[in-house]
Every structure is written in C-alpha cells, then in structure tokens.
Amino acid sequence: DDLPALTRRSIPELRATAGGGRIPPPLVDRPKCPRCSLVTICLPDEVHSLHAPDIPPRPLAVPWHEALPLYVQQFNAKLAKKGDMLEVSKDDKVLATARIAEVSQVVLMGNIYVTTPCLQALMERQIPITWHSYGGWFHGHSLGHGHKNVELRTAQYRASFDEARCLRIARGLVAAKIANSRTLLRRNWKPEEKPERTLLDLKKMIEQARRCESLESLLGVEGQAAAIYFANFRELIRRSDDANFAFDFTTRNRRPPTDPVNAMLSLAYSVLARSLTVTLQAVGFDPFRGFYHQPRYGRPALALDLMEPFRPLLADSCVIQAINNGEVHPSDFVSVAGSVNLHPDGRKRFIAGFERRLDQEVTHPLFGYRLSYRRLLELQCRLFGRHLLGELPEYPNFTTR
Template identity: 35%
Template sequence: MKKLQNSLYINTQGAYLHKERETLVIDIAKEKALQLPIHSISGIFCFGNVMVSPQVMGFCGERGVNLAFFTEYGRFLARVQGKQTGNVLLRRTQYRYADTQAAEIARVIVAAKIQSQRQVLQRHQRNYGKHPEISQTIALLKSTVDRLRITDDLDTIRGLEGDAAARYFSVFNQLITEKSGSFSFSQRTRRPPTDPVNALLSFFYAIVGNDISAALQGVGLDPQVGFLHRDRPGRDSLAQDILEEFRAYLVDRLVLTLINRQQVKPSDFIYEASGAVKLKDTARKAVLQEFQAKKQQTIIHPYLKEEVPLGLLPHVQALLLARHLRGDLEHYPPFLAR
C-alpha cells in the first residue's frame, strides 16, 4: 500500500518546474518560489500555463511520481508515466473480464454510486427537513438499485446509471442553501462547464479521476480498459468506472460544503464570452487546500473495517479490484460509506 504523501498542485500561470539534484524547484517570474525533495510528494498536478523541464518528467517517471497536466478548467490533458509495472497475467485477466464479464463489475459500481447519491440527498433532509421533490428522488433511486439487482445486460446497466444521474442532478439545486442565488444549478454541463457549480464539479472530478488512474497503475491494472465505460482512445475508462463510486461522497459533498459555507464566491470565477466558467488562480489554490485537508480525514473502510485516510481510498479500491480479478475475492466490493 502506498504511503499517503502530499500532492503538489501548481496553478500559478507561467510557473516553471525544474530539477536540482534530488529536488524539485518551482520558479515564478524567474525567482525560486519553492524547493522540495521528490520523496516528499506522490503526485504533481499542473494547471494551465505551467512549464515542466524534460529532466523533471524523466525524474518523475523513474521515481514513480504521478505528473499530470490539466487545463485551467480542470480538464485532464496528459500524464507522464514511467515503466509499466505489475503482473501481465493480471492485465490479461482484466481484458478477458472486460470482454466477457463486464456487467458483473459494472452493476455493483453503479449500485454503489446510486446509493451514495441517495445518501447525499438523505443527509440534506436530515439537516434541513424533508422536501417533496427530494423525497421522491430518493425513492426513485432506490427503485433503480432494485432494478439493477435483476439485470445482467450491460446496456441496461448503463441506461439505469444515466437515468439515475439525471434524476439526482434534477434536485441538486435544492441542496444549495447559500441564499444569494449566485450558485443556481439547473443541469450538469461538462465541456466546458457553464456555471460555477459545474466548474467546481468538473474540476474535482478530474483530479480524483487522475488519482484513480495512478492508483490503478500502481497495482498493475490498465486504466484505459474498463467495464462500465466503453473503450475510447485517450480515456482512462477503468478510472472513470471507479470514479463513479467517489463522485457523490468525495466531490459532490465537498462542492456543496464550499458553496453553502460561502468558502467560494461568485467573484472567484471567470466568466468567458464563450459561456465557459472557470476558477481564478487564487480561488483554485484555496479550494485545493480544502481538498487536501479533506484527503487527510480518516474513515473506517466499509469492507476492510480498518481506518483509512480518504486520500488512500483510490489505492484501496484499486487493490480490491486487482484481488478480485486474481480470484482472491469472489466479488469486487465497491466503496460505499455507511
């Protein structure tokens, strides 16, 4: 199991990351702003116009440090990967499952995702009282989970997942208790996000998805070959599969907290003429600090029954999936917080 270490997020435009002996150095406006040993971090995330020297890329690949690049919107662009590790037999098993038994794993992932969405809605009602629309959505999501139990058809599973997501986001605006109306949410928009709520969701989904990709590679799995998401060039479909387990629990709850506690404001966003909305640099730094703090929190893992930091959950689930594919576990246990 990887030790939970700090991740380095670089969002200052024009920053330059380079190497000095066994350390990483960040220059801003040609002045040294930060220097730290590479063994103190597990991942580097670069947003927007951040320059990285070829020596750093090779250094990270050699040391197994995840180096990833995103747009200013938080959309994933690329990742530097070192030598492929892990058992080729595990990956061959993964490919066979993807071809012949994908529905088995996809079903439990989708069920866990929908249960987490229900928990977000139920948590809101416990705190703020019942709302007819939300109560109806909770009941409909439960019905969807019941339907999942009796289907082995992958297309049906995908359809149920899409319908559940639409119903969940149809009441998402009700969960925003910040009263100014500046963070109104009508529907999920992705490329690009067209309002502050979608900008935050997309930003954090991209970061968690990249964490999951790194975790899957760490146990020897291929992040691009999934079970729920179809293969598509350039997409880490398996990482997107596992991300479904964490969307509501890790990201949606964090976004709602940031908005409802007014830790982000409308002035923290840039509204472009194209309709795209993105976080300003200063706001991005602030929300990343909140995310890093959240990753340090611990829970009792529902399957392992052990205390685990939230930042290690992608690594735990990657390990459990690998154990299932090897035959050590009869079923893959998706993450579902109690």
C-alpha cells in the same frame, strides 16, 4: 548454523515461486505480516476476511499516505530539480519548493515548463506527472517504466472481453454510485421537509441496477437516477441573500460548464479521474481498458469505472463543502465564450479543499478500521485486482451509510 542452512534451502523455493507465473495466495493470520512492508499490497487479512466475514482484519496498514501531490498552476512557471528538492519559479523568482521524497505526484495545470533533469528524476522514482489544461481538463500523464505486473493486466484484458463479467462488475459499480448519491442527499438536505419520495425512488433504482440484463439498460437506470439526483442537488446548497455568496443550480451541464456549480463539478470529476488513473497505474492496471465505460482513444475507462461510487462521496461532497463553507464565491469565476471556469485563486482554494477531503478518514464498512479516502482509493483498486485474479469471487464496492 540453522539460519544459513534454512536460507540456502529457501532460495530454490523463492526462485521457483518467482518464476512460476502465479502470485502465491496471501498468508492467513501470520505474525510476520504486521512487520512486512508489502502488507498494503498483498492485503492478507482483507482477502481472508472477505472469505470468512466472522474474522475481522487487523489494521496493519497506516491509514494515510505521507507523500502528497504537488500542484503547479502559475502561468509560464518553471519546475526544476535542485538537489533533492523540486523548485517552482517564474522570472527567476522562487515561488515554492518541495522535497521529492514527500511528493506522490506532480499536477501541472496550464502552460508549465519542466526541465529535463526534473523529468528524469521523477521518472526514476516512478512519480507521475499529470498534465491538465488551464481549466483543469485532464490531458494525460508521464511516468517512468510503469508497473511490471503483467499477470494483472492479462487478467484485466481477459475479463474485459467477457460480456457477462463486464455486466456483473458494472451493475455493482452503478448500484454503489446510486446508493452513495442517496446517502449524500439524505445527509446534506437543507429544507425542513425531508425528500422521502426521492430517497424511495433512488432506493428502487439501486435494485433495478442490480437486476439489469444489459449495459444499455444499466445506462438507462443510471441516467434516470442521475436526473433525480441532480434535480434535487440545489437543495444541498446553503441559501444566501447576499449576491456575493449566492450560488444557483438547475441542471447538470458540461463541455463546457455554463455556471459556477457545474464548473466545480467538472473540475472535481477531472481531478478524481486523474487520482484514480495514477493509482490504477501504480497498482498495475491499464487505466484505459474498462468494463462499464467503453474503450475510446485517450479515455481512462477503468478510472471512470471505479470512480463511479466515489463521485458523490468525493467530488460532489467537495463542491457542497466549498460553497456552504464559503471557500469559493461567485466572484471567483470567469466566463469566456459561454464557458465558466474558476479563477486561479479560487481554483487553488477549491483544489486544497479537494485534497483535504481525500485526507479525511472514514471507517470501512467491511473491514471496520479507519483510513483516509486517499488510502481507500488504493485499497479498492487492489481489491479489484484481487477479484480479477480470482482471489475474490466478487468485487466489494464501497458504500457508506
């Protein structure tokens, strides 16, 4: 009798909470949290740990996602729904199948035909479809109704018009990007003589970024750090006397990339931007309203903001691994009208390497538990939401040592 009575008394409280317009604060050290399916959304231990650093969070969430992206890049292929499966075919020949329940998003590269029943099934399940050019340029994505978290978007829009808050957020993002770039150089340096001067210069620029008093000056510091970083990027690439395996890099260029290394960097940044755009949408953000990158029609500014610290850790690192491990070769690239792009077979291997990188586990420096980079992107997006909603005084950027 006690349980039905308790349930009846709780119903008005639940209704009042749901209609109150404010998300209740996360619970602290409650035994019910480990069994709750929403623990990765409300992050009770993580939020409490950032307020009380002496109390480490419990590793309540699984460190990886069971569902994974489905990539389709076969020219003129068809994507259709067959029962509870997705089927990729061309000229009535089945090329691949995947269970819908095991697909987190569908990534289409080039001219791919998607049937209406397939679109409807994916939208009903809130599985996004992202559309890319044949060369990998991110055009946009299709989704069902989208997230209903109006409170988070309201907080996002309100904060994005606060210049002081935009600058504070941007300073942290750029400082974290420079710090992670410095770490990548230190870890992957090939010559015997260590780049002590370069590392010292980047360390100074981290502090400069934290002290910038305007977005314009911050852009200048970021540009100087990027120039130093990419001037030394070639020293991270393994040398080869065999022309079939040799890559060269002199400077960063894009739109279009004019050499194989820049082509891979551009593709990696595009795939990373797509990943964060989808994650931000799933969390409840508007990915097109940012704080550092200025709003422009069709540009996912918030995704570009939050991906800054992850450019070296995910995109640049993936390019270095693909070259140094022999996963791609100079023969995998084609040059048309001054633009260099990966051949489909090479792009398939490169994207597979990028997805493997997302599945690699890393120890979170603030929380102490291990999780995949794929889960880390979601965790950081949710922590950013907690900051905008006032639960965290600052956004804790991710940096690695």
